[in-house]
Amino acid sequence: MSKFGVLVMGPAGAGKSTFCTAVIQHLQNNKRPCFYVNLDPAAEDFAFEPDIDIKDLISLEDVMEEMSLGPNGGLIYCFEFLLENLDFLTDPLEEVTEDYLIVFDMPGQIELYTHVPILPDLVRTLMRGSLSINMCAAYLLESTFVMDRPKFFAGTLSAMSAMLMLEMPHVNILSKMDLVKGQVAKRELKRFLNPAADLLDDDNSRGRPGDEDEMKNGDPAATENVMGGASFHKLNKAVAQLIDDFSMVSFLKLDAQDEDSVGAVISYIDDAIQFHEAQEVKEPKDEMDSGMYEAAMDR
Numbered sequence: 477m478s479k480f481g482v483l484v485m486g487p488a489g490a491g492k493s494t495f496c497t498a499v500i501q502h503l504q505n506n507k508r509p510c511f512y513v514n515l516d517p518a519a520e521d522f523a524f525e526p527d528i529d530i531k532d533l534i535s536l537e538d539v540m541e542e543m544s545l546g547p548n549g550g551l552i553y554c555f556e557f558l559l560e561n562l563d564f565l566t567d568p569l570e571e572v573t574e575d576y577l578i579v580f581d582m583p584g585q586i587e588l589y590t591h592v593p594i595l596p597d598l599v600r601t602l603m604r605g606s607l608s609i610n611m612c613a614a615y616l617l618e619s620t621f622v623m624d625r626p627k628f629f630a631g632t633l634s635a636m637s638a639m640l641m642l643e644m645p646h647v648n649i650l651s652k653m654d655l656v657k658g659q660v661a662k663r664e665l666k667r668f669l670n671p672a673a674d675l676l677d678d679d680n681s682r683g684r685p686g687d688e689d690e691m692k693n694g695d696p697a698a699t700e701n702v703m704g705g706a707s708f709h710k711l712n713k714a715v716a717q718l719i720d721d722f723s724m725v726s727f728l729k730l731d732a733q734d735e736d737s738v739g740a741v742i743s744y745i746d747d748a749i750q751f752h753e754a755q756e757v758k759e760p761k762d763e764m765d766s767g768m769y770e771a772a773m774d775r
């Protein structure tokens with residue numbers, strides 16, 4: 477029996493939990509069952525009660541207090557503890573059937589997605605072995621980043637890093653679209669959905685070649701623009717070119733308050749994990765009587 481899931485990831489405050497809530501609500505509205513797994517050991521308020529909550533195993537607050545760790549070290553400790561006690565997660569998941577979408581809500585610490593091997597180990601456990609969940613990553617980036625292009629490319633680079641590290645089907649999402657709708661023209665926004673290096677060329681909010689002279693004179697106002705100087709422009713351009721060359725990152729738009737927008741993103745996720753293919757196989761036998769089934773097969 478196949479299982480299906482989506483791992484909702486992204487930087488702190490990107491809108492992951494809000495997206496999970498919107499997905500669960502949308503599935504409920506469409507009479508699709510959902511299994512909600514909270515893997516953020518610091519998360520507190522939930523619109524829907526999680527079916528599995530990592531806090532029942534370990535909480536970040538306790539770890540920070542007892543181990544004298546900060547929030548990032550504490551989070552890594554929580555995930556290492558989870559990996560040592562995987563039955564906590566895998567036992568309940570064994571029971572989940574193929575008509576469910578398992579939604580994993582992840583924490584926002586970016587370290588988890590970029591340079592520790594914890595997440596690849598966890599994903600391997602979920603996707604292989606007895607669980608064999610067909611999984612897709614949904615990586616959220618806040619769409620307000622498009623107002624600050626170097627920041628946007630830095631975020632895109634983190635999405636690419638997660639893609640390369642996790643080696644699983646991957647959907648990138650620009651969240652909080654309602655916040656940019658009025659500010660960025662539709663045509664302009666389209667360019668961010670498939671980002672190319674030339675996006676930096678017409679970025680008037682940042683420094684241009686020649687700005688170093690302004691910075692060298694020690695003017696405090698100029699140092700505010702320190703990341704926008706010519707050398708940073710070159711660095712930003714090189715990073716943007718790298719992303720462009722890979723041609724791997726493109727984004728879907730998400731407005732979590734808009735039912736159609738949430739539905740469209742879920743369709744992409746369903747395609748990536750081939751959810752409907754598995755459901756279609758059982759439909760004729762279960763839902764048609766045998767005469768209809770044979771007639772359908774004769775056609």
Ligand SMILES: Nc1nc2c(ncn2[C@@H]2O[C@H](COP(=O)(O)OP(=O)(O)OP(=O)(O)O)[C@@H](O)[C@H]2O)c(=O)[nH]1
Pocket residue numbers: 486487488489490491492493494495516582583584585651652653654655730731732733
């Ligand atoms: N305007 C707007 N605000 C949003 C949207 N999605 C989330 N937010 C707000 O952004 C903030 C962070 O949202 P969360 O869903 O908690 O983000 P998160 O990625 O789960 O955050 P962490 O788990 O702390 O990393 C909250 O104040 C939300 O209300 C959206 O689509 N539009």
Ligand SMILES: [Mg+2]
Pocket residue numbers: 492493494516519581582583
């Ligand atoms: Mg959250």
